[in-house]
Amino acid sequence: MATQHSRSAARMMMAPATILLLGWMLVPLTMTLYFSFKKYLPLRGGDLGWVGFDNYVRFVSSSSFWPAVATTLVIVGGVLIITVILGVLLALLLDQPIWGQGVVRILVIAPFFVMPTVSGLVWKNMFMDPVNGFFAHLWRAVGAEPIQWLSQASLPSLIMIISWQWLPFATLILLTAIQSLDSEQREAAEMDGAGPIGRFSFIILPHLARAITVVVLIQTIFLLSIFAEIFVTTAGAFGTKTLTYLIFQRVLESQNVGLGSAGGVYAIILANIVAIFLMRVVGKNLDR
């Protein structure tokens, strides 16, 4: 890509893809903004004209707004903490030479291939069911009263399900990072008198900083829009209504497109606040 000619040729070649992607992003965004300023009730009269910032005010002043934001942040935060910590530990474990390493690695990655709806239903019916679930049997086996997971401990249960799904992703990225650590560095630390814990905290963990940042950033993007797991388990009940779920209810259950679109704009703002916060906190790891 050195000469003037090849540069302009490259631009020409890339233009279709760039324009398509731009359109892909701009059309829904513009439509969301357009509807958010309208009173639009598909089953109750359709387009009822412009209403200014009415929808925005109504969405925020609703009693479910702030709890939904809080729930979203708790789920994202909880899943991040669990997947990063367990991911590091699992990656350390999988880095050890063990018999059947290949099979074990594939098994560890497997949950990532299970569709969110399926995993939500499997967890709900096979593990967390208070009568027939595996946990219920386990609790009864030790003589305890089974927990009604999805109603009594709804948020922890959801975090557990989502963490299970995302743990393989974190493990995989962190494992490749651990494998890229120069073995001479480990040996040097060993010669310098660092024990296993010293080697972990002074050599391995700093080496993983960049990979952990990547895991946190990518997971945040996807976790902010978690929907299927909630839909098939609690359907937003028992305090598991996230911002995404609230928008879904406004648009499809209340059939209020305008109000939902305003919520969508708030979701964009929330995502950006989280992104700026994350880039400030962990983004500097990427510069090194």
Add this chain to the structure above:
Amino acid sequence: MKQIQLKQVSKCFGNVEVIPPLDLQIEEGEFVVFVGPSGCGKSTLLRLIAGLEDVTTGQVLINGEDATAIPPAKRGLAMVFQSYALYPHMSVRKNIAFPLRMAGLDKAEQARRVEEAASVLNLTDYLDRRPGQLSGGQRQRVAIGRAIVREPTAFLFDEPLSNLDAALRVGMRLEISELHKRLATTMIYVTHDQVEAMTMADKIVVLQAGMIEQVGSPLDLYHKPCNTFVAGFIGSPKMNLLAGKEAAKHDAHTIGIRPEHVAISSTAGEWEGVVGVSEHLGSDTFIHVTCPVFSEPLTVRASGELDLTYGAKVYLTPDLAHLHKFDDLGIRLK
């Protein structure tokens, strides 16, 4: 005093015996160089001494004590790695202080020792930089600094100069030699470069396929190589090793003569030959001569600017006082 002693030490990886049982003694304050071609087991031997690999059989004695089962950190040895193995996320100061921090020394003592090592190695101006911001030679010095602060019983160097460019290598070679004179600590140095071995060592250990071929001072090895392998490995350019009828004249299977011990003349001499490629180094000229009596061309040193064109006819005369004789197994004849 024998400081490091290997007794019948061997190493196997699976079924492959990399190092057959060997004995070696290293005296206190010596600069010992392990030299040999790639894959000869010299690095493995160093790692066995360091404790980074377990010996398969035998004993490693350090200061007269059996250290075979002692973990690397407790052996009192410091190692400088080929890749320097600096910790990239720590400043130079923290890198050098790391072993002290692990040993639990107090902050003031740490700082004092780091400053001291930095001034010895001219690193004072770079203490707050990260390894990524340093040149190859500076990184090398940081790695040495990290070894010095521990005040070890012996330093182990694993091909420390192989990642540096030629000019820097010569400089660092001198610096390490000087450091050895100043600290008077035992150093074990692994290299595949026989020039490094010759210039730095008090004692050279020549290894081939995990076996010690010869142990001796650089000049010992140069003047009295005990077999054809050592004869061909030590010295630059290589010794001419010649077999056949001419060797039989001297009652040997193979005779060896270094390029600097052959006289070249355009008029008369013992062996007739034809000039091949000449390599001019300014001070010396190395001429490759093809003689009909030998199957391989000879390398001959001609001092100064001898004017011999490609294809010219010349005569060579070996200096019989410096002729090396070997038997059919390649062992030196007395």
